[in-house]
Amino acid sequence: MTASGPGNSGEVPTVLVKDSSGRDLLCFLEQLIPLDGSDYALLTPVDTPVCLFRLKDGSDPELIDAISDSEPILSVADVVLQEHDLTLVRSAVTLTVSGELDEPEPEDLEDDDGEEDDAETYELLVSFLVEEQEYGLYIPLDPFFVVARMDEAGAVLVEGADFDRIQPRIEAELEERELPE
Known part of the structure; x- marks a missing residue:
């Protein structure tokens, strides 16, 4: 995982995401969402x-x-x-x-x-x-989001059936976070 820590610079951390074909995409880390004992990242591409x-x-x-x-x-x-x-x-x-x-x-x-x-x-x-x-x-023109599962090796793109299973749960978690307390 490549990360430029938030430190004193105010920079948004970046994460290198890999897909099942071995291609990668450098992304900004927007949100980290824990589900089922794993951390899922909501990302936006740097390019x-x-x-x-x-x-x-x-x-x-x-x-x-x-x-x-x-x-x-x-x-x-x-x-x-x-x-x-x-x-x-x-x-x-x-x-x-x-x-x-x-x-x-x-x-x-x-x-x-x-x-x-x-x-x-x-x-x-x-x-x-x-x-x-x-x-x-x-x-x-709409924001382009990428979902990845974080592990020791870095970020792995959530694809196919895994994406279909996890997407509604991530959306529900994000909506819950946006509700005023």
Whole structure:
């Protein structure tokens, strides 16, 4: 486990999470939740998470859930991001982008009535063509959380059935913590 202790610097601790494929993702430790004799961590990625979408004229972008690390689409995305001094990282859980990103302006996230548009949960970072098909890397506007189980070796990503079993219990614990005493 990598941790930059809270000490006097006021820094948020970081944790290196591993998934079942051996990939890792550096995250900030947001919450530590003890359940069933184990400590579970609620984490947010240090780098910016991104999602890959297939773009089609006249229809909504289509999320690409599973993609091989050697997929040619990712090689093209690498080149396009390098033009913006950004780097695509094939991390555990999600693709991430490292580098200096411009923060979206709050008014860009509002519609004409001055209200936030619930349908817009992603912001386009870059788009590009691969074999005459357009793709886009989008940044999720909602917080992106990762759940990991802490052990002596560090943090292990909670995946699949384990995640489905533990997620509602973590959410219930977090809601209980937020209630005023």
